[in-house]
Structure formats: C-alpha cells, structure tokens
Amino acid sequence: MKMSNEFNIREERNLSMLMDFYELTMSNGYFVNGVSNTIVYFDMFYRKNPDGGGFSIAAGLEQLVVFVKNLKFTRDDVDFLRSKGVLSEEFLEYLLAFKFSGDIYAIPEGTVVFPNEAIVTIKAKVIEAQLIETMLLLTINHQSLIATKASRIVRAAKGRPILELGARRTHGADAAIMGARASYIGGVSGTATTIADQMYGIPSTGTMAHSWIQFFGDEYKAFETYAKTYPDTCTLLVDTYNVITSGIPNAIKVSKDVLEPIGKRLKAIRLDSGDLAYLSKKVRIMLDAAGLTDCKIVASNSLDEFIITELLNQNAKIDIFGVGERLVTAKSEPVFGGVYKLVAVEEEGEVVPRIKLSESEEKIINPGYKMCWRLYDKNTHKAIADVITLTGEVINEAAPYIIFDPVLTWKKKKVTNFYAKKLQVPIFLNGECVYELPTIEEIRDYCKNQVDSIWDEVKRFSNPHKYFVDLSHELWLVKQELIRKYRNLEEKNEK
Amino acid sequence: MKMSNEFNIREERNLSMLMDFYELTMSNGYFVNGVSNTIVYFDMFYRKNPDGGGFSIAAGLEQLVVFVKNLKFTRDDVDFLRSKGVLSEEFLEYLLAFKFSGDIYAIPEGTVVFPNEAIVTIKAKVIEAQLIETMLLLTINHQSLIATKASRIVRAAKGRPILELGARRTHGADAAIMGARASYIGGVSGTATTIADQMYGIPSTGTMAHSWIQFFGDEYKAFETYAKTYPDTCTLLVDTYNVITSGIPNAIKVSKDVLEPIGKRLKAIRLDSGDLAYLSKKVRIMLDAAGLTDCKIVASNSLDEFIITELLNQNAKIDIFGVGERLVTAKSEPVFGGVYKLVAVEEEGEVVPRIKLSESEEKIINPGYKMCWRLYDKNTHKAIADVITLTGEVINEAAPYIIFDPVLTWKKKKVTNFYAKKLQVPIFLNGECVYELPTIEEIRDYCKNQVDSIWDEVKRFSNPHKYFVDLSHELWLVKQELIRKYRNLEEKNEK
Numbered sequence: 001m002k003m004s005n006e007f008n009i010r011e012e013r014n015l016s017m018l019m020d021f022y023e024l025t026m027s028n029g030y031f032v033n034g035v036s037n038t039i040v041y042f043d044m045f046y047r048k049n050p051d052g053g054g055f056s057i058a059a060g061l062e063q064l065v066v067f068v069k070n071l072k073f074t075r076d077d078v079d080f081l082r083s084k085g086v087l088s089e090e091f092l093e094y095l096l097a098f099k100f101s102g103d104i105y106a107i108p109e110g111t112v113v114f115p116n117e118a119i120v121t122i123k124a125k126v127i128e129a130q131l132i133e134t135m136l137l138l139t140i141n142h143q144s145l146i147a148t149k150a151s152r153i154v155r156a157a158k159g160r161p162i163l164e165l166g167a168r169r170t171h172g173a174d175a176a177i178m179g180a181r182a183s184y185i186g187g188v189s190g191t192a193t194t195i196a197d198q199m200y201g202i203p204s205t206g207t208m209a210h211s212w213i214q215f216f217g218d219e220y221k222a223f224e225t226y227a228k229t230y231p232d233t234c235t236l237l238v239d240t241y242n243v244i245t246s247g248i249p250n251a252i253k254v255s256k257d258v259l260e261p262i263g264k265r266l267k268a269i270r271l272d273s274g275d276l277a278y279l280s281k282k283v284r285i286m287l288d289a290a291g292l293t294d295c296k297i298v299a300s301n302s303l304d305e306f307i308i309t310e311l312l313n314q315n316a317k318i319d320i321f322g323v324g325e326r327l328v329t330a331k332s333e334p335v336f337g338g339v340y341k342l343v344a345v346e347e348e349g350e351v352v353p354r355i356k357l358s359e360s361e362e363k364i365i366n367p368g369y370k371m372c373w374r375l376y377d378k379n380t381h382k383a384i385a386d387v388i389t390l391t392g393e394v395i396n397e398a399a400p401y402i403i404f405d406p407v408l409t410w411k412k413k414k415v416t417n418f419y420a421k422k423l424q425v426p427i428f429l430n431g432e433c434v435y436e437l438p439t440i441e442e443i444r445d446y447c448k449n450q451v452d453s454i455w456d457e458v459k460r461f462s463n464p465h466k467y468f469v470d471l472s473h474e475l476w477l478v479k480q481e482l483i484r485k486y487r488n489l490e491e492k493n494e495k
Numbered sequence: 496m497k498m499s500n501e502f503n504i505r506e507e508r509n510l511s512m513l514m515d516f517y518e519l520t521m522s523n524g525y526f527v528n529g530v531s532n533t534i535v536y537f538d539m540f541y542r543k544n545p546d547g548g549g550f551s552i553a554a555g556l557e558q559l560v561v562f563v564k565n566l567k568f569t570r571d572d573v574d575f576l577r578s579k580g581v582l583s584e585e586f587l588e589y590l591l592a593f594k595f596s597g598d599i600y601a602i603p604e605g606t607v608v609f610p611n612e613a614i615v616t617i618k619a620k621v622i623e624a625q626l627i628e629t630m631l632l633l634t635i636n637h638q639s640l641i642a643t644k645a646s647r648i649v650r651a652a653k654g655r656p657i658l659e660l661g662a663r664r665t666h667g668a669d670a671a672i673m674g675a676r677a678s679y680i681g682g683v684s685g686t687a688t689t690i691a692d693q694m695y696g697i698p699s700t701g702t703m704a705h706s707w708i709q710f711f712g713d714e715y716k717a718f719e720t721y722a723k724t725y726p727d728t729c730t731l732l733v734d735t736y737n738v739i740t741s742g743i744p745n746a747i748k749v750s751k752d753v754l755e756p757i758g759k760r761l762k763a764i765r766l767d768s769g770d771l772a773y774l775s776k777k778v779r780i781m782l783d784a785a786g787l788t789d790c791k792i793v794a795s796n797s798l799d800e801f802i803i804t805e806l807l808n809q810n811a812k813i814d815i816f817g818v819g820e821r822l823v824t825a826k827s828e829p830v831f832g833g834v835y836k837l838v839a840v841e842e843e844g845e846v847v848p849r850i851k852l853s854e855s856e857e858k859i860i861n862p863g864y865k866m867c868w869r870l871y872d873k874n875t876h877k878a879i880a881d882v883i884t885l886t887g888e889v890i891n892e893a894a895p896y897i898i899f900d901p902v903l904t905w906k907k908k909k910v911t912n913f914y915a916k917k918l919q920v921p922i923f924l925n926g927e928c929v930y931e932l933p934t935i936e937e938i939r940d941y942c943k944n945q946v947d948s949i950w951d952e953v954k955r956f957s958n959p960h961k962y963f964v965d966l967s968h969e970l971w972l973v974k975q976e977l978i979r980k981y982r983n984l985e986e987k988n989e990k
Contacts, residue, residue: 020662171670173513173667206516208517210851211835211837215849225528240851242852341705342709
C-alpha cells in the first residue's frame with residue numbers, strides 16, 4: 001500500500017486560481033491602499049454538526065498543505081486576470097512573485113471536533129490570508145463532511161466492515177477520490193475507487209457488476225466463469241434475475257462444481273436489491289444448509305446509518321455493507337457549513353480583536369487570536385469539555401478549572417482530576433511547512449481513538465448529549481467588550 | 496471570454512484509473528476467457544428527476560469526451576495494478592496498449608431529458624465499455640444534477656440574474672469548477688469561481704466579503720476605501736453590523752461623498768443575512784429616498800428555488816440573487832441516479848438484446864440497441880412526447896403516430912401534425928471523436944430554447960405534469976418477449 005505523502009503524481013494540478021473572485025478585488029484593494037502588509041488572523045470553524053449529530057471529524061488538512069505549498073500564479077494566470085479589467089498592474093506584478101509566508105495552525109485530521117472551534121487558524125499578511133480562503137474552506141468542508149458521515153455509518157454497522165462504493169454518484173472526480181480518502185479516515189474498510197488506492201493507499205476491491213451476468217446471458221455460466229477465473233476471491237452477485245430461485249441455487253452449484261473440488265471456498269455473495277433483511281436471512285439459511293457457513297453476505301443498495309441500524313435491529317444476516325451515494329454525497333445533509341472569519345488585526349504590533357455581529361447571539365463570532373483545549377478525565381481518559389482561550393493563556397491542570405456556558409453564564413461546572421491537551425498544532429510557520437503529514441493509516445487509527453474518547457451519549461445519531469465548548473473567562477470578557485462597543489455605536493446611529 | 500474547447504490547460508490530469516475496481520476484475524475475466532472482442536451495447540439513463548421535477552437537463556458530455564480521448568494506462572498504472580495480485584500479466588500488457596475504439600452516441604449538453612432515455616449509448620468491445628463506466632456516470636450524473644438544479648433556481652427568479660457563489664461548500668475542486676460550468680448551462684448568469692472563468696469561460700465576478708469591513712474596523716472607512724478603489728463597479732456588503740442603522744446609511748453617505756461628486760453611481764448593495772423580504776423592501780425605500788433608484792439590491796444566504804419563489808411572492812425588492820451551497824451541492828437532493836446497463840450483446844454478428852429483471856415493472860430496463868425521438872407540434876413547436884425505438888426504426892412524420900403507455904398499454908394517443916427529432920448524436924465512431932464540441936455560450940442558449948420548448952405544466956417545481964416517454968411497438972415486443980423468457984426460466988427453477 002502506498003503512503004499518502006510519498007505518492008502524489010496526480011496532484012501537480014495547479015489550483016491556485018480556484019478562488020472566489022472577491023478575494024482578488026479585496027486583495028487588490030488592500031494592495032493599492034498600502035495596507036497589504038498588515039497581519040491579520042482568520043479562523044475557520046463551523047456552527048452545526050451535520051445530521052444533528054453530536055460531533056464531527058476534522059479532515060482535508062493534507063490537501064490544504066499541498067495547496068499552500070504549490071500556491072503560485074503563472075504568467076498565464078496573470079494575463080487572464082488582467083483581461084478582467086479590474087485589477088491594477090502593480091497588484092498583478094505582485095501576484096507573479098506571490099508566496100505564502102504566514103503561519104497556519106490546525107486541528108489534525110481525524111480529530112473529533114465541535115462547533116465554534118477553529119479547525120484552522122491563519123496568521124498572515126491580509127492578502128495571503130484572503131487568497132487561500134476558498135480552497136481552505138472547500139477542502140476542509142468537503143472531507144470533514146464525508147469523514148463525519150463515514151464515522152456515523154461505521155458506528156451503525158457495529159464492527160461489520162463498510163465498503164465505500166459511491167464514485168459514480170459523486171460531484172466530480174475530486175469528490176470520488178477525496179471522498180474515498182475521507183471515508184477511510186472516518187473508518188470504512190475500503191473503497192471501490194481504484195485511483196484512491198493508487199494515490200492515497202485506500203484499499204480498493206471489486207468483483208462483478210450485473211453486466212457480467214447479463215453478458216453471459218446464463219447466470220450459471222457467468223458464475224462458473226468467474227469462479228474459475230478467481231477461485232481464491234470468489235464473490236458472486238446474486239440478484240440479476242431472482243435471488244432465491246436462481247442466484248443462490250446457481251452460486252451453491254458453482255461452489256460444489258468448481259470451487260470445492262479444488263479445495264476452494266465461495267467467499268461471499270452480494271445482494272444489491274430487494275428487502276435486504278428478508279433476503280439475507282433466507283439466503284443465510286440456504287447457504288448454511290449447503291455447508292457454506294463461512295460464505296459472507298455482502299449487502300448494498302442506498303444504505304446509510306439509519307437503514308443499517310434498522311436492518312441490524314431486525315437481525316439481518318449481513319456481514320459486510322457496501323455503501324455508495326448516501327456516504328460520498330452525504331445525501332441526508334450534503335453541506336458542512338464551515339466559515340472563515342477575520343478575528344483580529346495587528347495594529348502597530350498589537351493584536352486587536354475583531355467581531356462580526358449578528359441578530360442571533362450564538363452566531364456572533366469569537367474574536368481574537370485563540371487556541372482550543374480539550375480537558376480529559378484522568379481516570380477514564382474520556383473528554384470532559386473543550387475550552388477556547390486566547391493564545392498565550394495556560395490552563396493549570398493542578399487546580400480545579402471552572403467552565404461556564406458563554407451565553408447562560410450562570411451554568412457553571414468545576415472540572416477536577418483532569419489533564420488538558422491543545423487541539424491545534426503548527427502546520428506552517430513563516431510560510432514553511434513544519435508539519436510532518438501522518439500516513440492515512442495513522443490518521444484512521446487516530447480517528448478511531450478519538451471517537452473512543454467521547455462518551456456514548458454524545459455519539460447518538462439523533463438528539464445527542466451536547467458536549468461543552470466554553471470560552472475562558474479572559475476571552476469571554478474580550479467578546480463582551482467588543483459586543484458592547486458595537487452595540488453602543490448602533491444606538492448612537494439610531495439617535 | 497475563453498471558449499471551452501480551446502482552453503484546457505488544467506485537464507492534463509490523467510483520470511484513467513478513476514474506475515471501480517470491479518471494472519478491472521470483470522475486464523480481466525473477459526480477457527482471460529477469450530471473449531474480450533465481443534461487441535456490447537450499454538445505455539446510461541436515469542429513473543427519476545431530482546426534487547420531484549418534471550424533467551432534467553443533460554450535462555457533462557464535454558468532460559466525457561476529454562476523458563475518453565485521454566484514456567490510457569501508463570507503466571506506473573500497470574505496476575500499481577500488478578501489485579494488487581489479482582490481474583493476469585497478459586491483461587496488464589493489453590492495458591498498456593489500450594485505446595478506446597468503440598462508438599458513443601449521446602444527447603447533447605443542455606437538452607431537456609426524461610427518465611429512461613439513454614443520455615449516452617455505447618457500442619464497444621466489452622472491456623472498453625466497462626472501463627469507461629465509472630467516469631461516464633460520474634461526469635454525466637454530476638453535471639446533469641447541477642444543471643437541472645440551476646434551471647429550477649433560474650426559473651424561480653423569473654428573469655432576475657442568478658450568481659453562483661458556492662465553491663467553498665462543494666465536494667472538492669472539480670465540484671466547484673464543473674459545478675460552475677453546469678450551473679451556467681442551466682442558466683445562471685455568472686460564478687464567483689475565478690478558475691471556472693479561466694478554464695471554461697464562465698463569467699466570474701466578486702466584490703467584498705465581511706472581512707473587508709472588519710479589516711478596517713470602521714464600516715464607513717471600509718466602504719469609502721472600496722468606492723475610491725472601484726468607482727465604476729462599486730457594490731457594498733451592508734450587513735456586517737446592522738443593515739438599517741449602519742450599513743445602508745454608510746453606503747448612502749459614501750455614494751454622496753465619494754461617487755456622485757465624480758459622476759459615478761453606487762451599483763449595488765448586498766444583503767447576506769436577516770429577513771431578506773423585510774430588509775430588501777426597507778432598503779429599497781431608503782435607497783430611493785436618497786436618489787439611488789438605480790442601485791441594485793443583491794441578496795444571498797442559503798437560497799434555492801423554493802425560498803426565491805417565496806421571497807418574490809412577498810414582493811421582496813431583490814434584483815439579483817447570489818446562490819451558493821444549495822445550488823452547487825444540489826442540497827435538497829444531491830444525487831442524480833444515472834445508471835449504466837448492458838442492453839445487448841453481439842453474437843455471431845447479430846445484436847441480441849439483454850435484460851435485467853426487477854421486482855418492480857418500472858425498473859426493468861429497456862433492452863436492445865436503441866435511439867430516442869422527440870415529437871414536436873408543428874404549430875407551437877412544443878414537445879409532445881418522446882418515443883424510444885430500436886436503432887434503424889424510422890418514425891414517419893407524414894402519418895399519424897400512435898403512442899401508448901408501456902405499462903398501462905390501453906392508454907393510447909394518436910399524434911398528428913408533428914415532426915420528429917432524434918435526440919442522440921454520434922460522438923465517437925470507431926474510437927474517433929466525430930463531434931465538434933459546442934462553446935459554453937452555445938450550450939447555454941440551446942438549453943434555454945430547450946426549456947422553452949416544454950409546456951409550463953411540465954415545469955412546475957412540485958407535482959408537474961408527467962411527460963410521455965413511450966416505447967415503439969417493435970421495442971415493446973422485444974421487451975415483453977425477454978421478460979417472458981426469464982420469467983419462464985424462473986418458474987422452471989421453482990419446480
């Protein structure tokens with residue numbers, strides 16, 4: 001298996017121009033107004049877990065790293081931009097020499113994350129921070145969405161392997177490839193997408209489509225040919241005509257005629273239509289009666305975490321689930337709503353927090369240059385709560401730590417017997433990548449450990465327990481002060 | 496503006512390995528069993544319009560053409576495949592020399608299509624037909640999904656321009672780029688995604704994000720700076736603090752202070768939060784009172800065809816809609832369920848139809864090598880019905896033509912005073928591309944004409960009139976005969 005970071009022949013594509021055009025109009029504006037060396041701070045965070053879940057899985061950082069490393073504008077790019085007629089010649093010249101020189105901190109891929117936590121924080125000159133916005137959001141939003149969905153589906157299957165089969169229904173080639181990658185981070189066992197194996201080492205597998213059976217016209221002949229070609233890995237698709245009267249009898253006959261005489265076993269049969277609970281139970285009895293107790297039953301057909309839960313509640317005899325479109329498009333909620341917000345500006349060497357107000361208290365952003373901590377119970381090693389602090393604050397593990405709800409501030413909790421871990425790690429410092437990308441297997445294992453560190457109550461698919469993500473007292477004060485300042489301004493305007 | 500087919504610097508990426516692994520196990524199976532020169536026929540079609548709509552828009556063909564032209568396997572690809580340990584050395588050698596040599600017929604991009612019609616038909620050696628399956632489905636499914644959604648949103652806006660702003664929430668880079676392309680085919684006026692302009696000539700625009708206002712701290716200062724930088728194209732985002740007490744007063748002041756003294760006009764203001772109906776009406780009054788009757792109101796924030804319809808029903812004063820995630824992820828139904836089915840196999844020079852049965856009559860595929868016709872009324876030029884026939888059949892326009900429901904066969908209609916157009920055109924013949932790709936503007940104009948050719952009753956967003964897609968009598972007989980054959984076989988098995 002190839003490791004993700006030593007094999008990226010297909011990533012040569014220059015996606016630097018994949019940005020909202022307003023990044024360019026703003027950047028040109030900063031440039032021509034002489035403020036382009038101002039250092040700013042941006043947070044990428046999200047406000048709501050998909051599907052009403054209790055947490056999400058961060059993913060997509062590796063592609064952000066590759067993007068930032070390769071970020072550059074060619075003469076062709078600049079010629080194209082000039083043709084738009086709105087950007088200054090000086091700014092276009094600047095773009096030709098552009099190189100990201102800022103700092104990026106991020107929560108590693110595979111980490112359990114919660115709303116309002118900065119998955120990525122940027123400290124950079126304002127133009128550099130703007131020009132990476134679109135791709136940063138795109139890659140983190142996409143892969144976090146799919147990893148989160150995969151984690152749900154994997155948990156629904158209660159230990160049974162999930163295979164990702166959805167390439168044909170994805171939103172373009174990257175959605176297939178990165179979707180397979182993110183699904184693997186979230187815990188699926190493999191993919192059907194060959195190129196995801198070649199590029200990122202996601203184990204790929206596959207056997208036959210209905211076309212194989214239709215091609216031979218005769219189902220027995222099709223199965224027999226396959227068994228002779230692949231005696232060691234024989235999985236047969238049994239629903240082209242009729243599972244019970246044709247598919248399974250033919251599969252059993254091929255096992256007896258072709259495989260067993262040469263000491264081989266029928267590995268699995270696959271059901272791809274019909275009532276999977278009813279059929280799998282009936283098929284299990286037929287296979288067992290024929291001595292094929294070791295033959296696995298694979299099931300597919302528009303599955304997701306809800307249908308898998310129901311099937312298993314009805315004792316469906318399914319050993320492996322193939323999951324397609326509902327995983328790789330995150331069909332039930334196909335948007336991970338990550339946003340990228342300016343939280344501070346350096347003015348004469350001082351970091352001045354910025355805010356964006358909103359009618360809804362919960363939607364007001366957390367201002368300032370910040371970091372995020374997770375408090376773990378020393379005995380159970382389960383996560384207790386997360387705390388967002390200003391950068392530079394330290395959480396003293398030796399003393400009890402008081403957390404409080406940032407809106408309903410009378411809701412307090414004293415945390416004792418805990419240790420605190422910083423969630424963000426440095427990725428780029430002064431434009432240099434300082435982060436060693438983990439292998440895909442390391443990310444997947446880490447993700448499993450992360451999910452294990454969360455209480456079951458937070459993992460319910462519906463109506464989960466709400467995990468605390470609180471603000472330090474210091475940060476809370478900064479936020480209140482800024483809200484007060486802008487509300488006062490508003491009142492003055494109203495007069 | 497660049498034309499789509501003369502500018503594809505970023506399409507060098509070789510996606511030949513983007514396929515489900517079972518395409519390879521099956522192909523190797525055909526190869527080692529000596530049947531790989533057999534000619535087969537596959538149809539790509541779908542069964543249900545997204546969102547309960549009355550029709551869909553075909554899109555994605557250009558990317559299929561590029562893929563098939565570039566389809567090849569490198570020594571690296573083959574080395575990787577060898578490492579999987581399941582494919583024969585002879586087959587791997589064959590892959591090194593692989594070139595698509597078959598025929599492809601397709602319904603052009605921008606065409607209105609209906610369930611069960613073959614958007615793409617392949618006639619090729621069986622391995623060639625299998626190896627293109629995944630990418631064929633992926634590109635046609637994705638772009639048809641987005642073009643169809645875009646067409647709905649454009650119709651909801653009743654002539655007001657739609658701007659596509661969703662890149663940051665898409666499923667990977669291709670979803671952003673091809674999503675902008677497909678949206679444009681479906682009728683949007685432009686995109687925020689710069690690279691989609693560079694690559695495919697989709698007009699890109701953009702002005703400012705909230706970060707511009709936050710950066711300057713003071714809203715007036717931010718607006719003033721922007722207006723001085725872009726006096727000819729000044730659009731101001733007015734909801735960072737408070738639209739009514741701060742954003743609009745500051746925008747008007749900047750218009751008076753900066754723009755009007757130099758003979759310029761404030762082009763537009765943008766609302767991105769709050770109640771868009773209430774705010775747009777209030778803002779319109781404020782702008783008009785300040786003499787800014789020509790200043791447009793742009794609105795964005797999780798819009799789709801349903802919300803736009805409601806806003807306009809409430810007389811919202813919105814001139815331009817910005818639509819993001821709900822368009823480019825097709826949020827309400829993010830899957831276009833196109834399938835790729837074997838419909839015939841050549842046996843000793845004869846085209847023998849194949850079928851795949853199903854418990855549900857409607858899901859049984861239409862067998863055989865086929866084509867599709869659209870019957871138009873000679874007076875209104877509106878589409879009356881579509882008819883699927885066997886290839887070689889001719890529809891005589893001079894005589895009345897009887898169409899009948901393929902399931903409820905007693906439902907008949909005599910069509911008179913009509914002309915018939917073939918929907919599919921040849922794209923590849925014997926492996927050579929014979930199709931001149933239209934420009935993106937041509938596709939978009941054609942799509943508009945196509946939508947105009949459909950009765951309004953079929954265009955309702957919910958519960959539309961069902962358009963007839965019938966089978967010719969000859970094709971219907973072939974299908975019944977095949978169903979009878981396999982049902983008889985089943986009965987024999989049951990005994």
